[in-house]
Amino acid sequence: MNLKELSQLLGLSQTTVSRALNGYPEVSEATRARVVAAAQAHSYSPNTRAQSLATGLSRCIGHVISVNDSGEMVNPIFGDFMAGAGETYAAHGYDMMVTRVGKDGEEDVYRNLKARGAVDGLVVHAPRKADPRLPLLTEIGLPFVVHGRSTGASVPYSWLDVNNRRAFRDAAAYLTGLGHRRIALINGQEELDFAIRRRQGFEAALEEAGIAVDPDLMARGEMTEDYGHACAARMLDRPEPPTAFLAASIICAAGVRRALDERGMKPGRDVSIVTFDDCLSYFGNGGDVPVFTAMQSSVRAAGAALAQMLLDRIADPGAPHQQTLWEAEFVIGSSTDHCKD
């Protein structure tokens, strides 16, 4: 069923039917009701492509996600972010398109998305330091919002971020307050801006406590369970092992815990662990009693909020940029205790 058929069936012009369905005032309420009823009855939905061509808007938002050299999308938070964003899109009649890209050809993908008119805007994931995507998107005129921030960006932009620096500063300070002096940081890849901020917060807390930064106790890498395990295993087997760990994600933290288990150690009793917790749907942090002491912030909520921010931006591209900073909530679980050293 298309517009032509529906209008013939109703004995009306395509114009009138279109206006009736789109809520324009120049159609009587009587006919509007008739049209809406008929559309419902014949389950008519306007063809997205035609609509898009006529209006110049695709009503579709893009998400470009990077894969590593092995073709893996190492991003445990992806699903939850999408669930949150998808909620907002659905509520506003937007579609969501996801495009996979390797490290090279990134620029082409974005240019293409614009040239092909595939999306009205997009969410920039995993921003890097002075991320070249921000000036690129600004140049080609594709509205975007950033999940996180990009230090040293050459253009203004809208973003939503967690105060990673503060969260990691506070978390590390909490550990120094418990007497820990050899604290390990199992960080994300330091190409990524959030990881840089986390490291800064970590280092600031150490400095405040008069503790020298030990490069051997700082790791960076893709936030997998294996990575968390490997880092912790290596560090625990040193002559002077750390007494506490700061993990970049609950997945890493699980790896750290596994390394402890293997050595007969217990989190909280022998070694402390604090982790960032994205409130992943499939990997919670226990119930009322948190397993890990954690800095938590829901990535699903972030997805929903960022999507809304983007839709606002598309609706009014001239509006000032929105910049939202969320504070992570610090919860004390059973994975931390005084340093026994």
Place this chain on the structure above:
Amino acid sequence: MNLKELSQLLGLSQTTVSRALNGYPEVSEATRARVVAAAQAHSYSPNTRAQSLATGLSRCIGHVISVNDSGEMVNPIFGDFMAGAGETYAAHGYDMMVTRVGKDGEEDVYRNLKARGAVDGLVVHAPRKADPRLPLLTEIGLPFVVHGRSTGASVPYSWLDVNNRRAFRDAAAYLTGLGHRRIALINGQEELDFAIRRRQGFEAALEEAGIAVDPDLMARGEMTEDYGHACAARMLDRPEPPTAFLAASIICAAGVRRALDERGMKPGRDVSIVTFDDCLSYFGNGGDVPVFTAMQSSVRAAGAALAQMLLDRIADPGAPHQQTLWEAEFVIGSSTDHCKD
């Protein structure tokens, strides 16, 4: 830059330029080269929407993902599946659209996708027993492939599945072979077809070993870490605790392991664990020495293969349905040993 501008710039008709770019024979190689060069130079990409309208094809594949009542998409494998599928789509110039849907309004979403001409086909995720989506999609004429199978489906369909029944039978048999007689099954939600098959395989192995099925040792639910932990905790605290666990995913298995740790038990030493391993990018099963004894099958590879299957189907809808059954690879890790009871 659009086709009209490009053709004027070249002094050619839109027809010729279009044909040149799309590889039609009725254009000289000389002009084709000229056209291609110009398109490249001005970074012209045909507008997807217009193309789609003219051809009647969207060159876009849909993925509909369900969220639970809390709005969470509890699907740890989502990201990796998408990474695999996206690879195939990108290689064939297809886009990927993902739509979020709650439990109600599922039918509407699929009908709408078709009516709006948004996608050329879609992948059915998490099929249920006699899944109503298969006849629905067949009726409305939207090509699809299924990730898994649907027992009792009323229509023929293409699918790719892991031999879950066999995998769980073999895994359980492996455990009975080690002398275990109280084996727990931490299954997925049994609305889902794969979970039913897994349970059947599990029960078959018990029967073969002359072991009565104990309903108290069988759990079903969303495959989260907390779920794995809660089930294991409850079972381990029984008077006659299980000596082995069969977990539906490595995420659940991590939860089971946590429950063991809390009780001072070690996987392999005190209690055995076998898990299904989807080869998630962010949660591997150790390196050369697997952590868990596991049935493994890459969900990313499944995504890539299913996507290819769907594209084939769209290209030739009349072709017979493809049905692919993969055997999971059974790897022995350090989480299993003889029963000490």
Place this chain on the structure above:
DNA sequence: CGCCAAAACCAAAACGCTTTGGACCGGAAA
């Protein structure tokens, strides 16, 4: 040189929608 098929190109229609620029009608104001 003339003829004809093949090669190379083109104008215009079509895809399904929105939107512009009216047309028509009845009733209120002049």
Place this chain on the structure above:
DNA sequence: TTTCCGGTCCAAAGCGTTTTGGTTTTGGCG
């Protein structure tokens, strides 16, 4: 009575492609 205006509705022109159904040009052959 005429004029004007708001309320309804419509025909047709886009949007940027592909594709149909040509026309023109080229080149080979008698």
